[in-house]
Amino acid sequence: MADVDVVVVGAGPAGSTAATVLARAGHSVILLERGPFPGSKNMYGGVVYPRILDQLHPEWWEDAPIQRWVTRRSTMVLTDDQALTVDFRSEKWGRPPYNGATAFRPDWDSWLASKAQAAGATLVCSTTATGLLRERGRVVGVTTDRPEGDLRADVVIACDGVNSFLAKDAGLYGEVDAANYTVGVKETLGLPKEVIDERFAVRGREGVDIEILGGTGGVNGGAFLYTNFDTLAVGCVLKLPALAAQELRPEAIIAGLKRHPAIAPLVEGGDVAEYSAHVIPEAGLAMMPKMTGDGILVAGDAAAMCLAAGIWLEGVNFAMASGIYAGEAAAEALAAGDPSAAGLAGYERRLEDTFVLRDHRKLRRAPGLVLSDRVQHLYPEMIANTVERMFRVDNPAPKPGLRAIFNSERKRAGIKLADLARDARDGLRSFG
Amino acid sequence: MRITVCWKWVAVDGADPDDRWAGVSPADEAALETALTLAGNGGEVTVVTVGATGSDAGLRRATAVGATHVIRVDGEGLGARDVARAIAPIARGSDYVLCGDYSLDRGTGAVPAYLAAELGAAQALGLVGVDRTRVPLRVVRRLDGGRREILDVPTPAVLSVEGAVARLRRAGLAETLSASTATIEVVAGPRPAEHDVVVTPYRPRARMLPPPSGGTLARVRDILDIGAAPAHGDAVTLDPPEAAQRIIDQLREWRYLPRDTA
Numbered sequence: 001m002a003d004v005d006v007v008v009v010g011a012g013p014a015g016s017t018a019a020t021v022l023a024r025a026g027h028s029v030i031l032l033e034r035g036p037f038p039g040s041k042n043m044y045g046g047v048v049y050p051r052i053l054d055q056l057h058p059e060w061w062e063d064a065p066i067q068r069w070v071t072r073r074s075t076m077v078l079t080d081d082q083a084l085t086v087d088f089r090s091e092k093w094g095r096p097p098y099n100g101a102t103a104f105r106p107d108w109d110s111w112l113a114s115k116a117q118a119a120g121a122t123l124v125c126s127t128t129a130t131g132l133l134r135e136r137g138r139v140v141g142v143t144t145d146r147p148e149g150d151l152r153a154d155v156v157i158a159c160d161g162v163n164s165f166l167a168k169d170a171g172l173y174g175e176v177d178a179a180n181y182t183v184g185v186k187e188t189l190g191l192p193k194e195v196i197d198e199r200f201a202v203r204g205r206e207g208v209d210i211e212i213l214g215g216t217g218g219v220n221g222g223a224f225l226y227t228n229f230d231t232l233a234v235g236c237v238l239k240l241p242a243l244a245a246q247e248l249r250p251e252a253i254i255a256g257l258k259r260h261p262a263i264a265p266l267v268e269g270g271d272v273a274e275y276s277a278h279v280i281p282e283a284g285l286a287m288m289p290k291m292t293g294d295g296i297l298v299a300g301d302a303a304a305m306c307l308a309a310g311i312w313l314e315g316v317n318f319a320m321a322s323g324i325y326a327g328e329a330a331a332e333a334l335a336a337g338d339p340s341a342a343g344l345a346g347y348e349r350r351l352e353d354t355f356v357l358r359d360h361r362k363l364r365r366a367p368g369l370v371l372s373d374r375v376q377h378l379y380p381e382m383i384a385n386t387v388e389r390m391f392r393v394d395n396p397a398p399k400p401g402l403r404a405i406f407n408s409e410r411k412r413a414g415i416k417l418a419d420l421a422r423d424a425r426d427g428l429r430s431f432g
Numbered sequence: 433m434r435i436t437v438c439w440k441w442v443a444v445d446g447a448d449p450d451d452r453w454a455g456v457s458p459a460d461e462a463a464l465e466t467a468l469t470l471a472g473n474g475g476e477v478t479v480v481t482v483g484a485t486g487s488d489a490g491l492r493r494a495t496a497v498g499a500t501h502v503i504r505v506d507g508e509g510l511g512a513r514d515v516a517r518a519i520a521p522i523a524r525g526s527d528y529v530l531c532g533d534y535s536l537d538r539g540t541g542a543v544p545a546y547l548a549a550e551l552g553a554a555q556a557l558g559l560v561g562v563d564r565t566r567v568p569l570r571v572v573r574r575l576d577g578g579r580r581e582i583l584d585v586p587t588p589a590v591l592s593v594e595g596a597v598a599r600l601r602r603a604g605l606a607e608t609l610s611a612s613t614a615t616i617e618v619v620a621g622p623r624p625a626e627h628d629v630v631v632t633p634y635r636p637r638a639r640m641l642p643p644p645s646g647g648t649l650a651r652v653r654d655i656l657d658i659g660a661a662p663a664h665g666d667a668v669t670l671d672p673p674e675a676a677q678r679i680i681d682q683l684r685e686w687r688y689l690p691r692d693t694a
């Protein structure tokens with residue numbers, strides 16, 4: 001006999017949405033969280049794109065605990081002494097139905113979990129799932145770190161984040177390769193709200209999302225700078241093998257980024273309020289596990305659904321969406337009385353039909369491309385030098401043509417035309 | 433045996449109280465564990481909290497680990513004496529009343545003493561050990577200057593324990609689940625008295641320091657830790673085995689380890 005219909009492990013964005021959907025469908029759900037409250041141990045860069053919540057929590061923006069609405073998105077290319085920024089701002093993103101927002105995980109995750117509780121799910125904190133219960137090859141529940149802690153359920157949904165112990169235990173993952181992971185490190189810097197408003201040219205609850213190529217001390221990766229209400233989030237995402245090879249400490253790389261002439265004036269005087277680090281499943285589609293087993297579904301980072309492809313660093317929306325779909329599929333299977341992999345097949349169908357796997361498919365080459373040595377070490381310089389020469393006034397020499405500058409800079413950087421063409425094609429296929 | 437345990441639920445985040453970070457002190461937890469062990473199987477342990485609705489979370493936890501009854505006295509911002517007066521009717525008739533030696537917000541620690549006065553009970557406060565095998569109960573009290581006092585306490589008695597006395601057991605999963613929906617008994621609390629002890633924020637105790645010596649410059653250097661090599665410790669870079677040996681040698685020198693072991 002099962003104790004409950006469904007156990008959801010992990011009250012992150014994936015777990016709480018899955019629990020909400022199932023509880024609303026009238027099923028008994030236990031949502032296990034190892035931290036003292038949802039989000040207490042979680043970190044991320046800082047921007048969420050909650051459009052997917054429109055269906056689950058209409059007008060979510062009325063009570064969502066956000067810091068600022070992102071109304072400016074910038075992409076920056078940095079070399080040691082140059083910066084090229086493409087900056088976009090939209091007033092539309094500062095009013096309903098909004099687009100993206102900065103938010104703190106302890107707030108965001110607690111809020112999402114409270115919705116699951118309101119729907120009737122039982123949240124149990126300070127409790128870690130330690131393994132799977134199996135019967136005749138089928139998953140029938142989890143073990144926990146509490147005395148008499150076994151919990152039997154018809155369906156287990158593993159939303160336990162990156163490096164999912166449960167998905168591995170269920171045999172859904174293949175070989176684990178460190179090259180598929182990046183490590184994200186972040187400092188939260190305290191600054192008065194007015195100072196942030198002035199430096200980033202925003203007002204009220206408007207905020208800025210800056211994604212940065214370069215500025216990571218020669219380690220393949222990317223960097224980011226986000227505005228919260230009265231703090232800034234500055235950090236980088238670093239490829240693990242590259243980080244190990246360079247023998248640089250992540251905090252030294254953030255310090256270097258903060259000293260960059262284009263970044264320093266933005267972050268100056270900020271008091272470090274927090275330092276945190278977390279692993280990111282970076283390789284997208286290439287590292288995803290099997291999503292479904294008999295009696296088990298895997299969602300969110302646990303299924304490597306984080307989209308980390310250069311100008312995009314989105315995981316929370318993928319986690320929330322896959323949580324919703326896992327919840328729907330589990331409800332379907334329970335209604336049909338068949339929690340086997342076949343009965344749960346509605347999950348993968350939903351993933352395939354929506355942005356969750358479509359974006360990943362479209363962008364499957366993006367992580368490799370963005371983190372490649374050429375994009376990381378040769379292109380920033382080539383692009384920045386080209387722009388520099390374009391805008392430099394070399395009188396009495398006449399203005400050179402853009403193509404001539406570009407070609408000479410390409411040659412100077414030692415980039416073969418064939419490689420450039422290949423990267424351009426990959427880039428176009430991914431981002432085009 | 434009947435035991436009453438007093439828990440203070442504190443939203444830790446100082447200026448900006450936030451229930452998510454709230455809890456009780458390790459000393460309060462040790463008090464409950466001591467009570468559960470003392471009461472054994474047949475005994476009765478009642479946990480009482482004077483607080484607002486937020487503190488129900490703590491009482492649920494107490495239920496989950498095995499408290500027989502939990503009661504919340506509704507009240508906020510009461511002084512130590514009022515808290516003791518509010519708890520006394522519930523605690524009366526207990527063999528022992530157990531409190532933590534300090535709460536998370538570092539109040540005055542006066543509640544147990546007031547409570548003993550209200551109940552006309554014996555008191556032994558600031559305990560670092562409780563020997564439940566002896567009748568009457570034998571306890572060890574911390575005195576100033578590192579000394580200890582061993583007491584045999586009669587019943588009824590109010591005891592306050594330090595956090596190191598015991599570690600609260602972990603609640604079972606089934607108990608945690610059933611406690612999460614249990615109804616908490618709430619009784620009305622007193623109104624705050626008009627003139628009571630004012631509790632100021634926790635301040636660490638003052639320490640005695642030797643008077644300054646040397647010239648002004650030396651003292652400035654001293655304070656800022658510049659110039660001369662720091663007196664406490666030096667930075668060395670060593671391979672792990674050498675580093676380990678170095679730490680062991682140093683610990684020996686400071687007599688944390690016996691000198692003669694090879």
Ligand SMILES: Cc1cc2nc3c(=O)[nH]c(=O)nc-3n(C[C@H](O)[C@H](O)[C@H](O)COP(=O)(O)OP(=O)(O)OC[C@H]3O[C@@H](n4cnc5c(N)ncnc54)[C@H](O)[C@@H]3O)c2cc1C
Binds near residue numbers: 237302306313
């Ligand atoms: C540095 C960095 C920056 C990022 N920036 C962004 C960004 O700006 N925008 C964005 O959208 N995404 C970002 N991401 C990605 C995003 O954080 C994740 O994709 C997202 O949090 C995944 O949600 P999840 O619910 O799947 O997992 P998680 O958020 O990891 O939640 C898992 C939960 O499960 C709990 N748990 C784990 N194991 C157990 C267990 N055994 N038992 C019980 N509970 C358990 C954990 O405590 C946690 O609460 C970033 C990630 C990093 C590391």
